[in-house]
Amino acid sequence: MxxxxxxxxxxxxxxxxxxxxxxxxxxxxxxxxxxxxxxxxxxxxxxxxxxxxxxxxxxxxxxxxxxxxxxxxxxxxxxxxxxxxxxxxxxxxxxxxxxxxxxxxxxxxxxxxxxxxxxxxxxxxxxxxxxxxxxxxxxxxxxxxxxxxxxxxxxxxxxxxxxxxxxxxxxxxxxxxxxxxxxxxxxxxxxxxxxxxxxxxxxxxxxxxxxxxxxxxxxxxxxxxxxxxxxxxxxxxxxxxxxxxxxEGDLWLANARASNAAAQALASAAPGRLVYPVEANEIFLRASPDEALALRAKGFDFYDWGPGEIRFVTSWDQDGDDVAKLAEAIRAL
Amino acid sequence: MxxxxxxxxxxxxxxxxxxxxxxxxxxxxxxxxxxxxxxxxxxxxxxxxxxxxxxxxxxxxxxxxxxxxxxxxxxxxxxxxxxxxxxxxxxxxxxxxxxxxxxxxxxxxxxxxxxxxxxxxxxxxxxxxxxxxxxxxxxxxxxxxxxxxxxxxxxxxxxxxxxxxxxxxxxxxxxxxxxxxxxxxxxxxxxxxxxxxxxxxxxxxxxxxxxxxxxxxxxxxxxxxxxxxxxxxxxxxxxxxxxxxxxEGDLWLANARASNAAAQALASAAPGRLVYPVEANEIFLRASPDEALALRAKGFDFYDWGPGEIRFVTSWDQDGDDVAKLAEAIRAL
Amino acid sequence: MxxxxxxxxxxxxxxxxxxxxxxxxxxxxxxxxxxxxxxxxxxxxxxxxxxxxxxxxxxxxxxxxxxxxxxxxxxxxxxxxxxxxxxxxxxxxxxxxxxxxxxxxxxxxxxxxxxxxxxxxxxxxxxxxxxxxxxxxxxxxxxxxxxxxxxxxxxxxxxxxxxxxxxxxxxxxxxxxxxxxxxxxxxxxxxxxxxxxxxxxxxxxxxxxxxxxxxxxxxxxxxxxxxxxxxxxxxxxxxxxxxxxxxEGDLWLANARASNAAAQALASAAPGRLVYPVEANEIFLRASPDEALALRAKGFDFYDWGPGEIRFVTSWDQDGDDVAKLAEAIRAL
Amino acid sequence: MxxxxxxxxxxxxxxxxxxxxxxxxxxxxxxxxxxxxxxxxxxxxxxxxxxxxxxxxxxxxxxxxxxxxxxxxxxxxxxxxxxxxxxxxxxxxxxxxxxxxxxxxxxxxxxxxxxxxxxxxxxxxxxxxxxxxxxxxxxxxxxxxxxxxxxxxxxxxxxxxxxxxxxxxxxxxxxxxxxxxxxxxxxxxxxxxxxxxxxxxxxxxxxxxxxxxxxxxxxxxxxxxxxxxxxxxxxxxxxxxxxxxxxEGDLWLANARASNAAAQALASAAPGRLVYPVEANEIFLRASPDEALALRAKGFDFYDWGPGEIRFVTSWDQDGDDVAKLAEAIRAL
Missing domain, CATH: 3.40.640.10 (Type I PLP-dependent aspartate aminotransferase-like (Major domain))
Incomplete structure (x- = not known):
């Protein structure tokens, strides 16, 4: 994912x-x-x-x-x-x-x-x-x-x-x-x-x-x-x-709304871990190396941003189930 | 064309x-x-x-x-x-x-x-x-x-x-x-x-x-x-x-052969007018402004290269009938 | 010289x-x-x-x-x-x-x-x-x-x-x-x-x-x-x-006049050999390799410009005797 | 000065x-x-x-x-x-x-x-x-x-x-x-x-x-x-x-020694004010705007480096009396 x-x-x-x-x-x-x-x-x-x-x-x-x-x-x-x-x-x-x-x-x-x-x-x-x-x-x-x-x-x-x-x-x-x-x-x-x-x-x-x-x-x-x-x-x-x-239609906005919404879903799962407010489609979380490992073990792919920080970026086509699973996994940390 | x-x-x-x-x-x-x-x-x-x-x-x-x-x-x-x-x-x-x-x-x-x-x-x-x-x-x-x-x-x-x-x-x-x-x-x-x-x-x-x-x-x-x-x-x-x-197949060569062949067909229609030998897919012809006009009147689109010269370039998907018509038109000049 | x-x-x-x-x-x-x-x-x-x-x-x-x-x-x-x-x-x-x-x-x-x-x-x-x-x-x-x-x-x-x-x-x-x-x-x-x-x-x-x-x-x-x-x-x-x-004085003009004058003195010695009219302080002469050699043998230093051409440039401080000698040598070719 | x-x-x-x-x-x-x-x-x-x-x-x-x-x-x-x-x-x-x-x-x-x-x-x-x-x-x-x-x-x-x-x-x-x-x-x-x-x-x-x-x-x-x-x-x-x-002689070193020595003379006048150790020919001093003004009033010319800092640079030909006067003036601040 x-x-x-x-x-x-x-x-x-x-x-x-x-x-x-x-x-x-x-x-x-x-x-x-x-x-x-x-x-x-x-x-x-x-x-x-x-x-x-x-x-x-x-x-x-x-x-x-x-x-x-x-x-x-x-x-x-x-x-x-x-x-x-x-x-x-x-x-x-x-x-x-x-x-x-x-x-x-x-x-x-x-x-x-x-x-x-x-x-x-x-x-x-x-x-x-x-x-x-x-x-x-x-x-x-x-x-x-x-x-x-x-x-x-x-x-x-x-x-x-x-x-x-x-x-x-x-x-x-x-x-x-x-x-x-x-x-x-x-x-x-x-x-x-x-x-x-x-x-x-x-x-x-x-x-x-x-x-x-x-x-x-x-x-x-x-x-x-x-x-x-x-x-x-x-x-x-x-x-x-x-x-x-x-x-020429609203596709550009619809796509952005979709990725933003996916990001919000993740953000709401991690209120205490947010490095920055989530206002678009990127989520920076505080997470220990062990926590990052745990997420990866569940099949989530993301970026190690810095010491103790990880980054998720959502896309226009992000699968809703994947998002729900990741939100769940973050809550479970 | x-x-x-x-x-x-x-x-x-x-x-x-x-x-x-x-x-x-x-x-x-x-x-x-x-x-x-x-x-x-x-x-x-x-x-x-x-x-x-x-x-x-x-x-x-x-x-x-x-x-x-x-x-x-x-x-x-x-x-x-x-x-x-x-x-x-x-x-x-x-x-x-x-x-x-x-x-x-x-x-x-x-x-x-x-x-x-x-x-x-x-x-x-x-x-x-x-x-x-x-x-x-x-x-x-x-x-x-x-x-x-x-x-x-x-x-x-x-x-x-x-x-x-x-x-x-x-x-x-x-x-x-x-x-x-x-x-x-x-x-x-x-x-x-x-x-x-x-x-x-x-x-x-x-x-x-x-x-x-x-x-x-x-x-x-x-x-x-x-x-x-x-x-x-x-x-x-x-x-x-x-x-x-x-x-990964021969498509690149097949395409090039097609455009080269179209060029040869045109070249053979204009032996006396060729500015250069036709060895690939470009044909430079000597043609007066009136002759160029006559070709355009028949629906052929091409480039005025210089005074008294016109350029045709053939493509991998050049229509055979178009080529034949152009060859005919060149011969008829 | x-x-x-x-x-x-x-x-x-x-x-x-x-x-x-x-x-x-x-x-x-x-x-x-x-x-x-x-x-x-x-x-x-x-x-x-x-x-x-x-x-x-x-x-x-x-x-x-x-x-x-x-x-x-x-x-x-x-x-x-x-x-x-x-x-x-x-x-x-x-x-x-x-x-x-x-x-x-x-x-x-x-x-x-x-x-x-x-x-x-x-x-x-x-x-x-x-x-x-x-x-x-x-x-x-x-x-x-x-x-x-x-x-x-x-x-x-x-x-x-x-x-x-x-x-x-x-x-x-x-x-x-x-x-x-x-x-x-x-x-x-x-x-x-x-x-x-x-x-x-x-x-x-x-x-x-x-x-x-x-x-x-x-x-x-x-x-x-x-x-x-x-x-x-x-x-x-x-x-x-x-x-x-x-x-702030006329020195720039005086210097230029001096070098131009020296060039004119040389030009007047070589009317038939001038590649270009001499209008400033450069003189381009037609001269055979042997002629160039002859001039060098007399102690004149200059530039071989191209096949059969040599270049002289005069300076604000060009010695008048040197100029006279070179003019003489050119005439003698 | x-x-x-x-x-x-x-x-x-x-x-x-x-x-x-x-x-x-x-x-x-x-x-x-x-x-x-x-x-x-x-x-x-x-x-x-x-x-x-x-x-x-x-x-x-x-x-x-x-x-x-x-x-x-x-x-x-x-x-x-x-x-x-x-x-x-x-x-x-x-x-x-x-x-x-x-x-x-x-x-x-x-x-x-x-x-x-x-x-x-x-x-x-x-x-x-x-x-x-x-x-x-x-x-x-x-x-x-x-x-x-x-x-x-x-x-x-x-x-x-x-x-x-x-x-x-x-x-x-x-x-x-x-x-x-x-x-x-x-x-x-x-x-x-x-x-x-x-x-x-x-x-x-x-x-x-x-x-x-x-x-x-x-x-x-x-x-x-x-x-x-x-x-x-x-x-x-x-x-x-x-x-x-x-x-080709020692002039480069002699000049540098002279400017370094002048800098040391100034440094020794201002031990408590030095922003950096003086190791070459530049002296950065802490000085209030009033102190800077006072030095300028005595005829010394220098650079305001930053808030509360001034810079002196000595040269190979720095006049010894000027240096002594400046050292004196710094001590007197």
Whole structure:
């Protein structure tokens, strides 16, 4: 029973069907009819004109955005546990040409305006120190917390004050929206977000993510950078089709609600063990090595996060019985 | 009737079926069972141990290889019509960190040992001029010519003499193999090739290419560079499955033979108009603007290559009737 | 008797004296009194507000300018014999993060609006090909020709038409000004130049060059890039002092006139042998290997440029007797 | 009375004299007689064969070394207060092509084998996290502490264990040698150092630093990178001459002893206020804003380091009376 990562789950049948349907001769790259629909589909979702580009990984979405928002000689403020810092093999340095990630603290991989402000103020304003150009936040965070739209807006205000662009890594954006009930628009551009990595791979997609540019004037540059990074697939229709299958109806939200609900079921089984509140689809529990062993012995697969901590991630297709069994097993510890 | 590009064709049904079959929970990234089979499947095909990594585009395969073969401060010899020079948006400069493409001439985008040797010798051996570190050739070439294994071997000898690594852009490698009858081994490592971009997307694949490393000690570095470039898909199994569907049987060769045969049918209709011999699946014809117009009026879609030249590319699934009609139409010009 | 390169000549005594005078405690980097005078000194010379930054090499001046004028994913049009292409070890690729030099032809390393226009038009306007962002010309050229202000202005007009920024590599800017009699202002910003590498090292300076930004809003970025490239010397006053010694009087022009005059003396001795008109301080002569040998036997040191061509470069301090002897020897061939 | 920085001091008269003496026609770049002597002069100093390259700034020396020791996709362990991290405008990211600085703690900007070991072990050994390739230490540190040769050797052992290359930023290497009495050889290659940035600008030089490569096989690559970074001065003889003036006798040591002695004189005046032991030429004192004001009122110039801390740096030419007055003033606080 796998609770290891939402990354590894299967894609949703409707997504697969969409890929099959798109498998016919059309114009190459992003000249096809599916890709052509992306801008309008996302513009509707976000209640304003946006530009949307498919890419095949979250790392690509994140780092194309960062490269467009930060020149090589400046820096990007982010949490020290951010995916871009700890799990992308230095991709931000590669895509930006050497920009610096400027690390912030904060419980649960979440930053506050005060933390960001201190980060900005700690930089001497001279030519010897790298000056920040952007801030990147992750929603839901790497520890399963969510920013509410109002929290993002407070960060957006601060970013504008300091002249910083703002990026949101939304590998689990759907989970954050499902959790908060905030609208996609309130959560992003109305709160000051310039670019969003809108994740689908962890939420029923196969291998398509979308980079949403609210600063639409960046789209042409990003399109070039996408090609230059080897991310302009010849048959991009198969990427666009996946995304459309998820967002042209409610599938993206339904999937996120399912994984969030599974996480809540687990959380409610372990109130005293939670390292962080469970607000999306990740559960971090305190558990001794023996307890972890006991769970594994019952057939549950998960991640040893750190000394005395274990991580479960639920997926859109998590089996209900498995969840019930794991909840039971946790209670029984 | 589309003769525009093999890029845009549909993927083969067996490839789609393989993707569907692979759509189930497994370890993320390249930890799945399909990815695990790549090394051995290609090792068998190439009659020696190789390391094989899936990527989603030819540009990624090419440029990851080049970055591993050439440091930022050196150069890569290639034909001035090479895809890496004219159609990858500067990706080699991005992936290598600024290495220089050193352009060679030669009819049909094909280079000879003499041309390469002159290219090497034209560089002053000092610190002011960029020194070459590698050579990249394309087989089949951008103009539909093929290198025979013996020709590659002659280039390989020269490369070794000058201490150059050798890369082969095999976006249409299958067509070259089908055309020459040379073995994959003879065409590559036995001829001195260190890394091969083995293309599938133009040959029945959906969005998977393979980077084959004969210099196997580069594989760990390339794996890191792949991640760092945002090319390590979470569900890499869908990429591996495509490739396996093509190479574990003869499908890759059957597809290439089909597109080559369609090209021959067209070539035989236009002996006096051929700009280059037709050796793979591309046909370049001399045709006046009026003649091009006449062909388009009959419903044929193709590319205006240059003044008085038009290009047709055939695909693995090119309709036989369409080919016959186009051949007829060309004869009728 | 050395006619090898103006690079290698001694610095002018007034320059050395200025260095000595500046050797006292002052604020580090560019916070000293000499550096503080650069902007106004050059603003006077150019008859408008400019920003001026010292660097220690022409390569640094050129490439800092190019990095500010061209993003990593675009290109710079230049002559295929330009110093940035053939003699800077790929520095433009390093400083820009992989931008492409797009090579133009033209006799004597000089380009015309027609050549540039054709270069621009040869690029397909899509995401697959690198789009040009800037043009760089060298004045005087690598073959000792000069652009007159009116010629630069014609290129500037074309650059604006195509939305290109314009850089001038003025490693021998003084020689061009001395040769044409055009004003520094007419030769640069009035003709559309955005950034000028103003060379002093070949003209009596020791190791100081100036990067002049007519697009003054680039200065802050360039200052950061200068530091980031390791070019912000702690005791920058020694660089500023050299430059001021040359430009606060007429020394820069006097030096250039001296070397130009020496070149003219040689040119007049070899009317039938000149490969290019002699317009600055370089002389390219047709000479057989035996003739070259004969000249060397008489003690003249120079460069074998190519088959049957030799190059002489005169310096600000070229000994008059040496020049007379060389002229005599050339006549005697 | 300036105690602000050793950066800003004048160059030593013998250094200036050497520059004047070298100001005559010779081969350009590093083909001159002074540059030719560097390898042997440093080989003698270090008691083994080394390769030595002049550059004009410490940032250039540091980052050329790091680029040769660490590929773009790996990382460099260093203290979080290291000059390369906080005072070089992101130059390591630029020179290496995006390698990551991996920050370590430790009092006085000094690291121990335990700290480094923990830093290495904190990295997950997979493709998602940046793996370290090198360690860089600063001697004397940014806070005026020194590593003894035995301490460097302990770090060197650890580095070898983990397969890491080792770089020493020796902006104040002379001060460290003068302070410890260890030999240059013991302090560097015998302790496992692969490359040393040997600083002269803070120690009587004008604008020359040396990059010493004990891993001599890196020299050719570094020479290319130096050119490519715009650091190959045409009249490099003026850089080589400065260095030779300092190291061919004892001047480099005499200068360092003078500045160290001045620092000791100040330290002995403030035993209770020292933030760190004074082991080189920097003194960090606890002082209230009022006390700082009082010292400034007496004409002393220095740096406000942090809340309640001030920094004095002594130079090779620090006036003895000034030092006595400052010591007196500190005692009087």
């Amino acid at each position: 796998r609770f290891f990562s939402d990354n590894a789950a299967a894609a949703h049948p409707e997504v697969m069907e969409a890929i099959l349907q798109s498998n016919r001769l059309d114009t190459a790259y992003d000249g096809d009819e599916w890709s052509a629909r992306l801008d309008s589909a996302f513009s509707e979702l976000f209640e304003r004109e946006v530009r949307a580009l498919w890419v095949s990984t979250g790392t690509a979405a994140n780092c194309l955005a960062l490269a467009a928002l930060c020149p090589p000689y400046r820096g990007i403020l982010c949490h020290r546990d951010a995916h871009i810092e700890v799990d992308e093999a230095g991709a931000p340095g590669f895509f930006t040409g050497g920009a610096k990630l400027m690390l912030l603290d904060g419980p649960g991989a979440k930053v506050t305006p005060e933390i960001v402000d201190e980060g900005v103020r700690s930089v001497r304003k001279d030519v010897h120190q790298v000056q920040p150009a952007a801030i990147s936040i992750t929603n839901a965070t790497e520890y399963g917390l969510v920013y509410r739209a109002s929290e993002v807006a407070a960060l957006g205000d601060l970013a504008r004050t300091h002249g910083l662009a703002m990026h949101m890594d939304g590998a689990r954006f759907a989970n954050a929206i499902a959790s908060t009930g905030d609208s996609p628009a309130d959560m992003t551009w109305r709160a000051g977000v310039d670019a969003l990595s809108f994740g689908f791979v962890k939420n029923g997609g196969l291998n398509a993510e979308a980079l949403i540019l609210f600063k639409t004037e960046l789209a042409d540059e990003v399109a070039v950078r996408r090609k230059r990074a080897g991310h302009l697939s010849s048959k991009g229709r198969m990427l666009a089709a996946q995304i459309l299958a998820l967002i | 589309r003769f525009f590009s093999d890029n845009a064709a549909a993927a083969h049904p067996e490839v789609m079926e393989a993707i569907l079959q692979s759509n189930r929970l497994d370890t993320a990234y390249d930890g799945d069972e399909w990815s695990a089979r790549l090394d051995s499947a290609f090792s068998e095909l190439f009659e020696r141990e190789v390391r094989a990594l899936w990527v989603s585009t030819g540009t990624a395969a090419n440029c990851l290889a080049l970055a591993a073969l050439c440091p930022p401060y050196r150069g890569i010899l290639c034909h001035r019509d090479a895809h890496i020079e004219v159609d990858e948006a500067g990706a080699p400069g991005f992936f290598t960190g600024g290495a220089k493409l050193m352009l060679l001439d030669g009819p049909g985008a094909k280079v000879t040992p003499e041309i390469v040797d002159e290219g090497v010798r034209s560089v002053r051996k000092d610190v002011h001029q960029v020194q070459p570190a590698a050579i990249s050739i394309t087989n089949a070439t951008e103009y539909g010519l093929v290198y025979r294994a013996s020709e590659v071997a002659a280039l390989g000898d020269l490369a070794r003499t000058h201490g150059l690594a050798m890369h082969m852009d095999g976006a249409r490698f299958a067509n070259a193999i089908a055309s020459t009858g040379d073995s994959p081994a003879d065409m590559t490592w036995r001829a001195g090739v260190d890394a091969l971009s083995f293309g599938f997307v133009k040959n029945g694949g959906l969005n998977a290419e393979a980077l084959i490393l004969f210099k196997t000690e580069l594989a760990d570095e390339v794996a890191v560079r792949r991640k760092r470039a945002g090319h390590l898909s979470s569900k890499g199994r869908m990429l591996a499955a495509q490739i396996l569907a093509l190479i | 050395r006619f090898f390169s103006d690079n290698a000549a001694a610095a002018h005594p007034e320059v050395m004296e200025a260095i000595l005078q500046s050797n006292r405690l002052d604020t580090a980097y560019d916070g000293d009194e000499w550096s503080a005078r650069l902007d106004s000194a050059f603003s006077e010379l150019f008859e408008r507000e400019v920003r001026a930054l010292w660097v220690s090499t022409g390569t640094a001046a050129n490439c800092l300018a190019l990095a500010a004028l061209c993003p990593p994913y675009r290109g710079i049009l230049c002559h295929r014999d330009a110093h940035i292409e053939v003699d800077e070890a790929g520095a433009p690729g390093f400083f820009t993060g992989g931008a492409k030099l797009m090579l133009l032809d033209g006799p004597g390393a000089k380009v015309t609006p027609e050549i540039v226009d054709e270069g621009v038009r040869s690029v397909r306007k899509d995401v697959h090909q690198v789009q040009p962002a800037a043009i760089s010309i060298t004045n005087a050229t690598e073959y000792g020709l000069v652009y007159r202000a009116s010629e630069v202005a014609a290129l500037g007009d074309l650059a604006r038409t195509h939305g290109l920024a314009m850089h001038m590599d003025g490693a021998r800017f003084a020689n061009a000004i001395a040769s044409t009699g055009d004003s520094p202002a007419d030769m640069t910003w009035r003709a559309g130049v955005d950034a000028l590498s103003f060379g002093f090292v070949k003209n009596g300076g020791l190791n100081a060059e100036a990067l002049i930004l007519f697009k003054t809003e680039l200065a802050d970025e360039v200052a950061v890039r200068r530091k980031r490239a390791g070019h912000l010397s702690s005791k920058g006053r020694m660089l500023a002092a050299q430059i001021l010694a040359l430009i | 300036r105690f602000f920085s050793d950066n800003a001091a004048a160059a030593h008269p013998e250094v200036m004299e050497a520059i004047l003496q070298s100001n005559r026609l010779d081969t350009a770049y590093d083909g001159d007689e002074w540059s030719a002597r560097l390898d042997s002069a440093f080989s003698e100093l270090f008691e083994r064969e080394v390769r030595a390259l002049w550059v004009s700034t410490g940032t250039a020396a540091n980052c050329l070394a790091l680029a040769a020791l660490c590929p773009p996709y790996r990382g460099i362990l260093c203290h979080r207060d290291a000059h390369i991290e906080v005072d070089e405008a992101g130059a390591p990211g630029f020179f290496t092509g995006g390698a990551k600085l991996m920050l370590l703690d430790g009092p006085g900007a000094k690291v121990t084998p335990e700290i480094v070991d923990e830093g290495v072990r904190s990295v997950r050994k997979d493709v998602h996290q940046v793996q370290p390739a090198a360690i860089s230490i600063t001697n004397a540190t940014e806070y005026g502490l020194v590593y003894r040769a035995s301490e460097v050797a302990a770090l060197g052992d650890l580095a070898r264990t983990h397969g890491l290359a080792m770089h020493m930023d020796g902006a104040r290497f002379a001060n460290a040698i003068a302070s410890t009495g260890d030999s240059p050889a013991d302090m560097t290659w015998r302790a496992g150092v692969d490359a040393l940035s040997f600083g002269f600008v803070k120690n009587g030089g004008l604008n020359a630093e040396a990059l010493i490569l004990f891993k001599t096989e890196l020299a050719d690559e570094v020479a290319v990178r130096r050119k490519r970074a715009g650091h190959l001065s045409s009249k490099g003889r003026m850089l080589a001459a400065q260095i030779l003036a300092l190291i």
